[in-house]
Amino acid sequence: MEQSTILKMVFDVLHYSGAAAALRPVFRGSGAIFCLHHVCPGGGAKTGFSPNYQLEVSPDFLNQVISHCVTRGYELISLGDAVERIKSRRKGGRPFAVFTLDDGYRDNAEYAAPVFRKHGCPYAVFVTSRIADGTCEIWWRALERILARSSSIEVNISGRTVNFALKTDLEKAQAWSEIFPAVKNMDEYEQRRWILALSEKHKFDLASYCRSVAMGWTEIAELSKDPLCTIGAHTVNHFALARLPRVDAYREIQDSRASITERLGRPVEFFAYPYGDHVAAARRDFELAERAGFSASVTTRKGMVHPDHWQHLQALPRVMLSGRYQNLRYVDTLLSGLPFALANRFRHVDAG
Ligand SMILES: [Zn+2]
Numbered sequence: 502m503e504q505s506t507i508l509k510m511v512f513d514v515l516h517y518s519g520a521a522a523a524l525r526p527v528f529r530g531s532g533a534i535f536c537l538h539h540v541c542p543g544g545g546a547k548t549g550f551s552p553n554y555q556l557e558v559s560p561d562f563l564n565q566v567i568s569h570c571v572t573r574g575y576e577l578i579s580l581g582d583a584v585e586r587i588k589s590r591r592k593g594g595r596p597f598a599v600f601t602l603d604d605g606y607r608d609n610a611e612y613a614a615p616v617f618r619k620h621g622c623p624y625a626v627f628v629t630s631r632i633a634d635g636t637c638e639i640w641w642r643a644l645e646r647i648l649a650r651s652s653s654i655e656v657n658i659s660g661r662t663v664n665f666a667l668k669t670d671l672e673k674a675q676a677w678s679e680i681f682p683a684v685k686n687m688d689e690y691e692q693r694r695w696i697l698a699l700s701e702k703h704k705f706d707l708a709s710y711c712r713s714v715a716m717g718w719t720e721i722a723e724l725s726k727d728p729l730c731t732i733g734a735h736t737v738n739h740f741a742l743a744r745l746p747r748v749d750a751y752r753e754i755q756d757s758r759a760s761i762t763e764r765l766g767r768p769v770e771f772f773a774y775p776y777g778d779h780v781a782a783a784r785r786d787f788e789l790a791e792r793a794g795f796s797a798s799v800t801t802r803k804g805m806v807h808p809d810h811w812q813h814l815q816a817l818p819r820v821m822l823s824g825r826y827q828n829l830r831y832v833d834t835l836l837s838g839l840p841f842a843l844a845n846r847f848r849h850v851d852a853g
């Protein structure tokens with residue numbers, strides 16, 4: 502059984518048993534910072550070969566989540582206001598909801614921004630500077646595209662050459678399940694050489710693909726004029742920082758901030774760690790973000806924001822809005838904080 506299927510069952514038990522509702526006041530915390538990637542029509546539908554579908558939600562689902570937060574009494578505030586609130590160490594009061602989007606995809610401006618504007622809901626977009634330059638290898642999507650359009654493939658992974666037939670969606674999914682984890686676990690620089698070589702072999706133009714899905718600097722500058730929008734930094738190359746030497750990790754953080762500041766002519770206060778899980782960002786990287794001068798940084802460690810986070814502003818948790826769980830019932834159960842309390846063994850803060 503897929504892990505997501507098991508999790509959905511757990512969510513249902515928490516929801517229908519009344520546990521989530523009963524324990525909401527205990528675990529809900531001060532608020533939630535939602536994390537999104539793509540917002541696009543039909544987003545998150547698992548149709549055919551679409552291994553990255555969990556990174557997408559539909560504009561309609563986003564609309565429903567915002568409405569649901571309002572109904573539940575959440576205040577829709579900017580990341581900056583949330584950070585001020587955390588710093589104030591205020592307890593009690595209405596919880597807040599903050600919406601953030603990673604990487605800087607064009608669909609954010611096209612489909613997400615109108616939904617946010619309709620609700621007067623602030624949002625933050627974390628920009629990876631080489632993605633905005635249109636030169637970044639968005640390797641996880643490039644790999645999907647190459648598998649999708651090929652009928653067979655030969656790859657070098659984990660020190661061996663492997664051939665995969667790719668005639669059916671099932672064969673493509675099987676190949677993905679072997680290739681994707683191997684590539685994800687490569688050294689960050691080797692990973693990019695690997696996708697470059699594969700793209701050349703299969704005549705897949707990485708740069709034009711990047712430009713087709715991501716906002717360029719002109720579009721980002723235009724979006725940043727929206728008073729609801731905050732632009733944050735998300736490194737230069739979208740590397741997992743914890744896998745880099747310290748000097749390289751710091752350069753990734755600092756240079757992305759400098760590029761955005763130069764392009765937009767305004768300071769960049771917030772940072773999001775690429776991938777953002779325990780493997781990709783750890784204590785050293787939280788210290789580097791602090792040293793670079795960010796007011797706060799967000800991870801993808803799962804959890805609600807609690808008053809104790811005032812001491813951990815460079816390691817704020819988020820709640821993923823995923824195509825895999827595009828159902829208000831799951832969102833409501835997540836917002837109770839109970840699933841995170843169980844997963845974190847009832848610790849409010851996971852910042853080590
Ligand atoms: Zn990212």
